[in-house]
Amino acid sequence: MEDSQIIEELREQLPRKLKEVKKVTWFLRGYQLNDQGQVSHLSISKFGLKGEWPKAIFKLRHLEFLDMQDNEIQSIPKDISALKNLRCIDMRMNQLNALPTSMTNLPVLEKLYLGDNYFKNVPEAIRHYPSLYTIDFTNNQLVGGCEHLLNAPNIQNIYLKNNQLTSFPFHLTENKLIKELNLMENPIHQIPKEHKHIAQLWY
Structure with a gap:
């Protein structure tokens, strides 16, 4: 499945509008494409997320940067191990108190932000x-x-x-x-x- 199709699927699973941006930053939410037209950065901070994660996220196999800070997320699914290219995960300001053991299977994860959790x-x-x-x-x-x-x-x-x-x-x-x-x-x-x-x- 092309990333463009996955984004459309993800839009249906999110409570707020998701838009493409030229460059995802700490203050600019949305998704960013690499030179091959693949989603490399995704920021859905302050999206009012709680409970289960949108399943389409785990299909974004080229994702390098995932920002889900400032939601009401209580856990990280074990399926996150499918995102083998993740280099940075930002889960600050959520309700986490544990990590799935499957995260040991993220070979290039360099930065993990877990501030303001439990x-x-x-x-x-x-x-x-x-x-x-x-x-x-x-x-x-x-x-x-x-x-x-x-x-x-x-x-x-x-x-x-x-x-x-x-x-x-x-x-x-x-x-x-x-x-x-x-x-x-x-x-x-x-x-x-x-x-x-x-x-x-x-x-």
């Missing part, structure tokens, strides 16, 4: 995300599981501002080069004086 622990499966280098859990309810982030093979940027963390496994950074680590607004008891494996640390 996570209490970092999902263990994140350690198996092969390409992930940026993760955002800002404004959640995290109390643990940070070791899973540091066991992700390519992680570089970790944003954990405003959670409930009382500790962080700094010893696991020794074999990595973390570019940015934000631990501000957490009740962490002890921060090491030296953190030479972390380029930028906020606490």
Whole structure:
């Protein structure tokens, strides 16, 4: 099925109008085509989505950027693993508290934004995300599981501002080069004086 047909199917499944835009940005919603006329970017933030996802999304096999922030989404379906070209997923400002294990089958996923959700622990499966280098859990309810982030093979940027963390496994950074680590607004008891494996640390 051509992407143009999939978009028409998706339009029927969405509560609001979906339009083509030249370039999807954080502020411009719609879908963007690549040079081959395939949908590479989809932004349906603030679309009033809740419950089941529109099934047509999982047919967009060339999709690289998916923005569904600021809806009322409570879960990510396991079918997301069909989108093998996804590089960035933005699910900020929803009602998530878990991730499907099938997301370990997204081979090129680099950025995952989960701020302003209901996570209490970092999902263990994140350690198996092969390409992930940026993760955002800002404004959640995290109390643990940070070791899973540091066991992700390519992680570089970790944003954990405003959670409930009382500790962080700094010893696991020794074999990595973390570019940015934000631990501000957490009740962490002890921060090491030296953190030479972390380029930028906020606490």
